[in-house]
Each structure stands twice: as structure tokens, then as C-alpha cells.
Amino acid sequence: MSGASSAAGQSELRQLLSSWRAGRDVGKHFTALKHLPAQQAEYAPLPEGLDPRVGQLLRARGFQSLYSHQARAVEAALGGRHTVVVTPTASGKSLCYNLPVIDSLYRGHSALFLFPTKALSQDQSAELNQLLQLAPQRDPTWEAQVYDGDTAPDVRRRVRRNGRLVLTNPDMLHAAILPHHDKWARFFKGLKYIVVDELHTYRGVFGSHVANVLWRLRRICRHYGTDPVFLATSATIANPRELARELVGGEVELVDRSGAPRAERYVCFVNPPIVDAEKMRRQSPLRVAQRVAAQTLKRDCPTIVFARSRQSVEVMVNRLKRRLATDRDRPGLADRVASYRGGYLPELRRSIERGLRQGHVRGVVTTNALELGVDIGSLDVCVLAGYPGTIASTWQQIGRAGRSGGVSVAMVIAGDNPIDQFIIQNPDYFFGQSPEAARVDPRNLLIAVEHLKCACYELEWRAGESYGGLDPSETEEALEFMARTMGVIQRTGERWTWTSRTYPANQVSLRSTAEENFVVVDLGSRERNVLAEVDFESAHLTLYPNAVYQISGEPYRVVRLDYDERRAYVERSDDGYYTTAMHYAATHVLDVFKERQASRTSLGFGEVRVTQRFVGFKKIKFGTGENIGYGELNLPELDLHTMAYWLQLKADDFHDLGLGALAADQWVRLVEGAGEVLRTTASLKMMCDWRDLELCIGSVANDQWWSQGIGGTTVRDASGQEQDWEAGQIAPSLYEPHIYLYDRYPGGVGLGEGLYDEHERFMAMARDLVQRCPCQAGCPSCVGPPGEQGAPIKDAVARVLDALSKRA
Template identity: 35%
Template sequence: MKKFLHRLLTQEWKSARVAHHAVLEAQDPQYGAPHAPLPKPLSQALHALGIRRLYKHQAAALDFLRSGHHVVVATPTASGKSLIYNMAVTEALLQNPHAHALYLFPIKALSRDQWEALNTFFEAVPSATPFTAAVYDGDTTSHQRAVIRRKPPHVLVSNPDMLHYALLPYHAKWESFFRGLRYVVVDELHTYRGIFGSHVAQILRRLQRITDLYGARPRYVFLSATIGNPGELAQKLIDQPVKTVTHSGSPQARRHFVFMESEGPLASLAARITQDAVRLGLKTIVFTQSRRMTELVHMSLLRAAPHLAHKVSSYRAGFLPSERRSIEQGLAEGRIAAVISTSALEMGIDVGGLDVCLLVGYPGTIMTTWQRGGRVGRSGGESAVIMLPQPDALDQYIVRHPETFLNGSCENAVTDPDNPAIVAEHLPCAAAEIPVRAEEAEAWAPSRQQALLSATNRGTLVQSEDGQKWFAVAPYPHRGVDIRSVGPSFTILAPDGQNKTRWIPIGTTDGVRAFKECHPGAVYLHRGRAFVVQSLDLVKRIARAVPQDAEYYTWVKSEKETEILEILASKPCTAFIARLGRLRVREHITGYEKKRLFTQELLDFTPLDLPEQVFETVGFWVEIEEAIVERIRRANLHYMGGIHAMEHAAISMFPLFALCDRNDIGGISIPLHPQLGKSAVFIYDGYPEGIGLAARGYDIVEALLERTLELIESCPCDEGCPGCIHSPKCGAGNTPLDKEAAMEVLRYLLGRKPLGAEETKGGLQQEEAQGFTRPEASAAKPEPAIGFLDLETQKLAQDVGGWDNKHLMRVSVAVLYDHRRKTIEVYREHEVSTLIDRLHALDLVVGFNIKNFDFQVLQAYTPKPLQHLPAFDMLEAVRQQLGFRLSLDHLSEKTLGRKKTADGIQAVQWFRENRWDLLIDYCQEDVLLTRDLFFHAIEKGYLIYEDRSGKRLRVPTPWNLEKILEEYGQKEDKKRTILRRHRPAGA
């Protein structure tokens, strides 16, 4: 290892250099002991396996399980997590030999690897009745399955797919197993995110229905790589509280982390480093970010060192099971010295001791990087992890800011267990297993109840005569639910080498990728060979490809548009409004480019005629005000190029906050969105109905834009490059892009550059009040719910670019006087949603300039259209009577003899000085003054004002409270009816 590191760090690389070298020192173990001693047979087994003491996290997790809790353990790779559940299950079996456990792993290779380890563990346990384990997956023969069903083993090792397709639908055949089920182990928890996680959440909920039926209460044990929210993710999957163990007590050998930069082809550099490591006897694993790069590195290595052909191999999803197992076995036995893999080998399959991990491209997340890097050094020896960044914004950001990775916390794993489309798919499965009961459905969340109604209306569920049960229409609806991918999968066929007229499968791809990777003319790489797709059959879901010496690769171009279906949430940020909502995305692939291998030189463009892809999802967006647009254009910058670049860079930075990659999210930037009437940048979940990423993005939108600006500003290029604003998946071919415009837009949005003062367009500034009296309310009838409202803001109009941008001014404090209750309610910004709910519950809202100011400020916080509220605006009513406006200050002084003592500028100053006592008192006085003026006008029929000559005159106020309530009540009923019939998009 020393010789290899010395060569790596000191030699002159032709087009690369070492940017940063970090040494992670060894860590000593931290031991612990469970509260109660282990049973003697279990202690003997541990000693027989060479385990004398437990690590701290192992003991803590075991104590939680013994106390009856569900547990998630999130510690680094090779920290002994599997021992935790093996000990707990063995202890349960020693107490009750008829007990059972279910082990779930996300991939078959890991299942068989852990099954072998479990058998070794069981063999070490002295017991009168030997404990048994069996693998039940897609590779288990029909005869073996029948044997296992007749006599279930103590531990059944399987995966979520088999649980969905084979165990739950036929639970009656597994009755003894489910009755005795004491533990459910869910390994590699971090993989159950996104669309896969949404499916698994439904499967585990269905499992709980089955165990409830048979009277079992199993404890769930989740194991995960280090992620930011293990407890939250585990709880989402089973909808129950889960105890969390995250502090690892396992030792860690010395590790080297080397960040490199390269200006040349990464595949060639990776091949050269791998060749050096193999030559020095170091077992090496190379992780890539794509199937294409996996094959390119393999091809480069074979060209540079053909004598290593039998010692190296590629490995990725899409390989046939027999190919994968042969490679795994060769690596474990030492016959293969290096393997080039996609993410398929990052999980805990035992492939023997590895020394060097080469990351060709940043894996996209801190968690995944540590997971892949944890594949080396497991035998206790010194190891090295080397990262070669791609010409990609996130990769370049990590190399320029290595502390973000080395010192940063792991990202959150995001999934949506309530995805309506996925819930609707699984409800017929659940009903086929056990009919859904009405009392059961009554306890469900509204979204799940809606999915039940939708499935019933679609005819996949049918209700009993008494309406108390739902049954599945199809006898086996499970086969129609693909829990791994979105849309139907496609099979890639190629001519058989032995028989050219016969086509054999060489791989698979999901429906989303098929249009982009298996279109006619696409280059498909497989095990170092290039295949060109001849045809794509959309009905039979088959792509036919022939081998060809293609010295190019292909990349599709597309056009997209986004329609807002519903706004779910809204909030004002520094100088913009962020919203979360349901979107309809349309994408049309227009053609593909051919680019030369290694140099990426554009060769030509070929049009394609493929059907448009349309799906509904969840997204968030940043609304950009016209004031910013004007400033960008006045600076002679390309505005569309600026927001397009901002979109690319923001998507690049998104994985710093959530476990995802570019394929999980999409984006579109629009200079004038027809529904919004302004510019906006959208980022959305790349799957139907959403998977929770957009909701996460909405929560951290300001932090995301901060990182986005940091990325662009720190890039040394002049006009933009793949390291900052170019996107490898841009359907528009990375045009137009304007780096300087992107930075300027972001600086305005984040308040780095103030929008500055704009000319006041005759708008009346928010009026403040002073002093108040409490007139006695006369009411012969039950009093209506009338509220008097006023609010103060955090910013002045000049801070947000003028009065047209009132929605950016943000609430500092709002006061509502409830006339019926005679109470004053004070709301700060974090309580605005509660205030808005209160306003919607009132019969009438009264204010001064309320429609043109207060509601404009509040609208930034809610998707509910405030213009439909029954509101009486005194300023508006006075202006209609006189033909001109009078201020609240003027009317209060002349009518009530009370002059205001401050103004809106002072209120903002108080907010900035944190003088909440003065600010709240001031706003309360304003509200009560508005109330007093309103009832004076109602009772007297006039207000007093003074003209320019000094004459005191009356403003007639023929306002009748009952008529006002009747008029606004009718308007509200009418508007609600219209909204129910025709809900406007984006409202």
C-alpha cells in the first residue's frame, strides 16, 4: 500500500493532479455489555466464532430489542450490524424453538451471502434442535419452494419482491410461519428510499395486517449505512415508533482519502490507476456512476493491459444472474483482482478483503461515498479511497470543497409512504390477502382513504352489499405491481453468438430509461462491447441490438413543459416566493446526438419519432419577480440563460441535502409561466405522484440556493462549464446558459444585492394606528363572526423593489380582533398558517387597505386564494364614495380625535431592533382603531375628513352591517361553488 500511495501522490500525471490527500486515523473499539447476560449457548457460540466482547452499539441495540422495541442501527460498513439481529433471533429461538424470523435483503446476492453467514453462526450454537435457515427468492426452484412451505425454517431469508409476490398473497400456506414470527430484519435500510421505498412501505404495512391476523407481534430490526434520518425513514416504512442506534463502537483501520482532478478522459485515468494497483498486488474495486462508464473503464483497461483480461471484470445491473455470481465468486476467491462496478456491488456482499476503492465520479451523496469506500480495509489493513471527479458540477464542488464531504453530515433518505398512485396499486393486493374492513379504513389518513375511493371507482376494488368490506376484483393483483421501477421493464436482446438467427437477452432496463437508452440508433454497452439498437418495440417491450464497433456514444435531446395542477404550500423567502405543488410534466424526445468516445466530440444529430411522455408529480418552484428580470436585462445579460444555468446548478447541489441522483429529479426554467404570469424555476420528482424529494427541496430551498451560488462563484471558468452550470442530462443541449446572469439572479433572490427602491406607483403605504376605545356592541341577534385585521412587515417596499412586490415584504406581526369573542389574537410569522385558517372561518374580515396590502402580503404564505375571503376594505369603500383616497391616519384624527404616533417605517425598524413589545402594541392599536372607525361609520352613517382648504366634511357611509354580511356571504358561497366546479390551475 505504501508503494502504491507514494506513486499515486508523487508521480507526474499527464492530465491529472492530486487536489487533496486526507488521512483518516485508526479508531480504537468501544465495547459495551447488555443489561442482562446472554444465554450460555449464545455466549459459547460467540466465543467459538472468536467474539469475546460486544461493541457498544451492538449491546445498545440488543437491549432495545429485549425491551420490545423496534430498532434501527445506522453505523458504518463492517461494524458488525448483522451480529445484532443474529444474536436477538438466536436468543428467541433458544426460548421458543417454534419461533421464526424473516430476513429481508434488497438484492439476491446479498441474501445468499448473509444466509451462508447465518448458517455458520447457527452451527456454532449448541442446541438440542439445530436451527435452520433457507433462502426463498426468485432463484429458488419450485421443488425447493414446496419443501420450504411445508416445513418453514426458523429463519427465512428473502427480499421485498418475494414477500410481495409469493408470501403475502399465499399467507394461508405460511400460517405456522406467520404465527411464530418474532423478528423481521430489514437490511440496507438506506436503499428503501424514493419509489422503491414507497412500495416497500406498503408491503410492510400489508405484512403487519397478516401478522395481526395470526396474532403475531414481531419486532422490526432495521440496519443501515450512516444516513441523516435513519429513525424517520424506518418509522415511515412501518408507521410505528423506532429506537435509533447511530454511535458505532467498532474499530477502524487507517484510511487514505485522495481527491484528484483530471482534464483528460476519466476512463483512461481510472484504467491506469487500476492497472498500477493490480500490478502491486492490491485487490481493487472501481465504482462508476453509470453503465456506460463501467464499460468504458473496462474497455480502456483491456486496451492498455490485455494480459489482465482474465483478472478484471465489469459488474452491473442488467447482467444475467449467472454472470454476476461468477464474478462475485471470482473476486472472493482471488481469481479476479479488480472489478469495475456500478452501485450493484456497494452493499455488503462478502467479496473478500479489498485494498483500493476507486470512485470514478462522486457517488452523489456522502452516505454512498462512505458506503462504497467501506468496501476496502475490512480485513483491518491500511486502505485507500481515490475519487476522480467527473466534469460535473457536484463532483467539482466536492473536489474544491473536500471539507463538505470529510466533515459533512450524511444526507436524509427521502420517500413518500403515502404516494397516491402506489397506495392505490397496493390496496387491491391487501384486499386480496384480507378484505379491507370499514372500521380499519376509518383509522387511515385522508390520502389513503382517497386512494381507497379511487381504487373502488376504477373497479380494482369492490364493496360488499353492506358497505363494510372491500374485496379485490382480480384474484392475484400482485403481478401487476412492479415494486422496482416506474413503468414496464424492457428486455434488450442480441443475436446469439452460436446461432445468429436466435436472439438472447443481454440485459434489462426500466420503462423510463428505455426511451433514452434503447431508442433506435442508441449505443448500448455490455461487458466491454458496444451494441447498436435496431428497434424498440413499445408493445412487446423489447429492444433488439446488434454488436458493432461503435467509436461513439449517444445522448438524447428533448423538450419539456410543466403545468401547475395544484399549489400545496407557499412561503415567502428572502426575496422570492417558494411554492410546493402538483405538476403535470410533458417530455418529448426529439432526437439523439452521437458523440465520440473519450473526447465527447459531437458527430451528428438524428431526429426521433417517439410518443410524448406525460406524468403527474410533485415539484417546488421559485418565483422570480419582474424587478429582478428587469435588472438582469438592464445589465445586458441573458436572462433565460441565467435561470437555465441556475436550474442546472441547483439540481447538481440537491444531493447534498437528500439521497438522490439526477435521474430522480427533473427541472425546467420558464421566463414567463402562463399560469403564474411571471418567471419561475421548477424542480420536480422524476416519478409519477412524487417520492418526497420535492417536499424536501421546498423545506431547504434557501440553503439549496446558497450552495448553488457558492458552486457557481467558486468555479474558475469564465462562461460556464460542466463543473458548474452544464448538465449531462440537459434535453436542450445546454443552451442557452449565462453564468454571470445566474449569479446575479441568485444574488438578488438571496438578498446579497438589494432590489432597491422603485417609484411608488400611487400606492398607499400601510397605515398604522394609535389609541383606541372599546364601544359597546349592540346586537339583538347572535353576533356574526367578524374579525378586524392588521399586520406589520419585516421589509419596506424599497427593500423588495417597489409596491408591486408586496408579497415579498413578509409578516413581522399580525393582530386579529375577534368581535364576537371580544379577544385580541397576536400572530408572528411562524403562526401565519393558523391566522389564515382563522380568517377562512370568519363571516367577515374588516381592515383598512386590506385587499391591496394585507392580503397581498399574506398570500405568499398559502395556496388558498385570499381574494375569495368575505372582506370589507374601508379604504376601498371610502374611495368609491369620494373618488379619491384618504389615509387611516387622517380619518382617525378627524373622526375620533386620535392621531397616529408612528408609521410603517418605524414598525419595520422596531422589528429589526427586536422591539416586539412596541411592535405588538402598535399593531393592536391599529386593529382596534380600525374597529372603532368601522362601527362609527355603521352607527353614525359618516366619517369626517378635512379638505385642502381646511373645511371639515362628512364622508357618507351608507354601510349596513346585515347587508354587508349578506352580500359578502353570497359572494363567498358563489365563489366556493365555482371553485369546486372549476378549480383554477395554480390556485
């Protein structure tokens, strides 16, 4: 049974869509309904340079010709040109690289595939091996083999010895393959193609690291006498050729005109109704998504729901299953709904993927873990519970439905936050705007020097040889610095050689300041089964003592946390609530790169240390979302070294704007509202994911920081204690706070520099966002809801931002 809906399901979906278009049910809250008509395919003959046996393989698979973009990409690859293919989801991008790779096998070559996740490696190896089964005169050794952390030792040895088609990820290439390249000598001597799939995921600090890994890879290839061709694929982003050029270090041909057919699709924008008129709060997008998913699943329409956090996934799948379990007309339907996210064990994730492909699983609630191209069958409905953060990610998620050839529906449901509200209330901006650019900075010295160390370990360095994006003199200076301060290399004549006993690749994490992951152990099972694995940072928010941790909608309470051993012991919970951690950040400037005076403020951009402090947790009742209690939390602090933009707001500098009468709590609300608007505006201005930037507000002078407390916004000191809001109890320095916007990735990528350089334009854009909001006194969609006395914070924030936008 396939994952596609039945003919009856397609008919039901069209009827449901007609009902929504008529303004019934969720249709009452549509802000846009975009019809994307079906598109015919554009075909092209097989390139002449392709081995005839590859053409036989295609015909055996049922293909008589290629889509036009596939033919162009294959032709570029055969011509030895680095190529990046940017076409929609389900347009057959994998054939763009698999056909040249199979052609190269007939000529005695090998190929290396890089995928950002293990799941994609497994999925694509299965697809490639199916193709290879049809290859005429195939060599029995032709097999796509996965080499990652889950690969058994005996299989690893076999792959190193005989592998021709190796599928791995950047982390494994960095830490396990390049440092031991001599064991891969036969493979590197025949390497013809390097495939980089999902290129758009290599952005920010991760992308900067990966660029350095690829520079090291090309150096190893030159050592073995090869100069492989890079073949990349990407979702639609603003700068695919530029990004590919940064990553591969050479000119790249862009293939971005798709010849694939496209089924009919409707994209609906939904703004949930206001349920609290006083505070202008809207119904949760999770509740709306739950209702829509229940409707489509009952009508036999395979459905995927994207939620923005792991906890949201678990809360929603719990509610959805309960709702479906009460439907007597569709017994067992609740058992055909699954959740999918990071942290699940590989066996569980594979079984869910298999269930989706085979059609047993009819609905899935997921994070962006299923945004990438893992094969999950044909789905007809895609529901986004909250804006994903970027235009590129939104289209990528929308593209996960509509592969059956019939009509598909995608629904974007806005949350309260300002970025969601801006997008949902300005649909023309979304549909008319190009996707965001993916930024990397591989020449960042902090990153480049770490990889230069790895490169020295891999092969001795010749004097005068340049490294990656560094010129020979910069490279020589970095080598001398490493020899002088680290003592890990030494120069002998014209050679630099590695002298340390350390293994540098193990000390460099590509994705984060990696510590060991935490494992979740079930005390209720006789064998003490491991239920899940949680990354180090997320564990502080989900696995503290007495936390309720959810897996596939089932709640478990953390009975004991062994922090040193990275183990959380849990047991089934029937307490009827889940938990959310309360934490706040403190920021301290380490180095100032730029600073200047501007209208009514001082600005800065530089390196900072952000310290996360954990102070407690809330208990939230299932079903109602009611806050039913609190608990204390005592975990070690987490430090992040990154880059930030900042400005200082002094209350005395704004008295002429009529703000002098604001009470202490109203001034704090004004500053908090301004900060939230600036964070939203920054993500729009820099065209980055809203998760790439984080906000921190506080007083550097006495280490007091804005925080969300039990009763709402509060200020905490260095010990985590809340400050009293009574008159005269607030330190005067809180009337001169700093607002920091910092990169959420170690080392940072310098997003704040663009905000610093265009500060006045940035402030004006933020002012316009506030003024365009239809609320009267403030709401979650702009500066946050008004205070208890309904203080006119919105107007005050707009006036402050207007003053800041003036030229000094």
C-alpha cells in the same frame, strides 16, 4: 486464494501513496488528503439472555466475545425492542440480527429477512447457513431459504410449507407472500423477528411503498397472533431512528456507536486538470480513474472503481482492459478485470462476485450496484469516478475497501458538474457534514390508498380500524372512496370486504411505473442467447435501433428492436464507437398546491406531468471520446406524474440589471445556467441525492423546451423540431420561460415544497455558489461554459439570483 493484496502489494501501495503525497502524478491534483488512523476494537461479553448453545456456536466460529455494538443490539432484540444498528461497513452488522434469530430457533420461532436486492439475499443466506452448520443440537430443518422471483416452483412450495428462515425482498413480500398469507399460516404463527437490512435504501417513493408493505405485514401478523420485533441495519444517515420509526410503526432503539476495529485508511480528493482553458473543461474523471486503477492493479492491489452510469462502466472497463493488455510484465492481468452493473444476468453477476471473493478477479468497475453489502472479498483501493451524489453513498462506497486489515486508499475524483466541484473544492464541508436524511411519505394518499386496497384483499376490514399512518376517520373516508369510485369493496354491517376479481398487488409497483423489462438477444449465437435484461425506462436510452449496447466492455449493435415484445436483437459490433441518446423533457402542471408572488418572479409547487421525448443519438469514438456522427431516434414518449417546484423568469423584469442588451442565445444561456445552479443548490440544500431532482426549462405557453442538440443548447417544439437561433426567429414567450425542479420518482416525495417554502434563502445560496466559483465568465462547475462570443453569463446569472433572493 483470497481477494486481499499480498504483503508486496501493501508495500507497493504505501510507496504509491507516498509518491502521490509528494505531489507526483495524480497527487498534483489533490485538494485534500484525509488520514483516518486505525481504531482498536471495543469488546463486550455475550448478553446473559442468549441461549448457551449460541455461545458455543460463536466459539466454534472463533469468537470469544462480541463487539460492543453487537452485544448491545442483541440485548435489545432479546428484550423485545425494535432496533436499528448504524455502524460502518464491515463492522459485523449481520451478527446483530443473526444471533437473536438463531436464539429464537432454539425456542421454536421463525424469522423473515428483507433485503433490497436478490444478490444480498443470496449472499446473506450463504453466510447464515454457514453459521447454522456450527449450531449445537441443530434441527435438520434449520436452513436459510431464499424466496424470490428466481426460486423454482417446487422450492417455493417447500419454503411455504416448512420454512423457518425466509429471505426475500419487499417486492416479493408485497406481491407473492402477503396476498397468499393463508399458505404461510404456520410461518406467521411462529414469526419472532423481521430483519430489514440496508434500511437507508428505503427512501423516497420506494421507501414510502415499503412502509405501507410493512404496515400490511404487521396486520397479517396480528391476525395470526404474533407481534414480531423488527431488527434493522443501515449505513450512516442523518435520521436512522426516524426512518425506522416510519417504516415499522413504533419506537425504535438506536445502536450507533461502533465497537469494531478499523484499519488505517487514506481518503484523497482529486480535481482533474483543466484541458480546455477557453471553456474551463477538466479531464474526465473516468480517464483519471482508469490511470489510477491501472497503477494499483499492476502493483497487485485489489481495486474497485465506482462509475456513475452503466455506460460509463462499460466505456471504462473497455479502456482499462486495453491498457492492461499492453503490459508485458503482467500477462493476463486484463482478463482479471471485470465490470458489474444492473442488467447483467444473475449467473454472470454471481460469477463476478465469486471471482472477487476468491481473488481471481483483481479489479472491478461497477455502478452503485456493489455499494450494498454483498461479500466481494478484501479490496485495498476504492476509486470513485465522480461524486456519488450524497455524503452517505460516498462513505458507503469508500467502505468497500479496507477489509484486509492493512492500509487502504479511497480516491474521490471530481467531474465538471457543479455538485462535484462544490464537494471537491470544499473538503471541510464533506468531512464535517453529517450524512443526508432519508425521507419517506408513507401517508401520501396516492400510495396509501393503493396499499389499503391490497390490505382489503388480504383480510376483510373492520369498521373503525385504522390503516398505517391514517386515523380511523381518514381510513373510513378512503374505504368509502374505493367503494364509490372503484367498486372493488363493499360494506356489510361492520365489515368491508373485497368484491373485485382483480389482484391488486399486481397493479402496484414499489419501485417505479413498472412496465416489462426488455431482454437483449444475441443474433450471433446459434441458440439466440439472452445476454442481458434492461429495465423499461433505461431501454429507451440504451436499446434503440442502431444503438451500441455494451456488456463487460464488449460492444453490440442493436439490429432490431421489437418494442411490443420487449426484445432487442443485437450482434457484435466492430464500428469503434458507442452511442448516447438525445432526449428532452416537457412539463405540464396538473394541480397547484401552493403559489405566490416573490421578488421579480412567481413561484409554484404542485403535481406535474413530465413527458420525456427521444429525438436522436450521438456516436462517440472509443478511446478519444470524439463525436463522429448522429442518428435519428423514434420511440414512444414516457410520462412521469410527480411533484415539482417552479418559478418564472421574465426578461423584462430584469432590464434594470443591465441585461437588456443580451441577444436571444445569451438569454437562453443565462436561463439555462441559472437552472443548472438551482439544481445543484437544491440537492445541497435538501441534502438529497442529485439524481433525486431533475431540471426542465421551457415555455408552457407554446410547448417549447430547452434541450441538448447536435450543436449544444437548443429549444424544441412539441414535435421535437429545433428552433432557429436567427434574430426574430425565437417566439417571444421564450423570454418568459419557467424553470421546473421535479422529483424523479413517480408520485414524488415533495422535495420541491422545501424549496418553495424557503425560496429566498434558496436563491441566496445559489448566488453564493456562483460567486465563489474561481472562473471568470462561467464554467461547467457553476453556470456552464461561456458562449462562442464569451458572453458574461456568470455575472448575469449571479445578478439575477441576487435579485430573486430579495424579499418581495
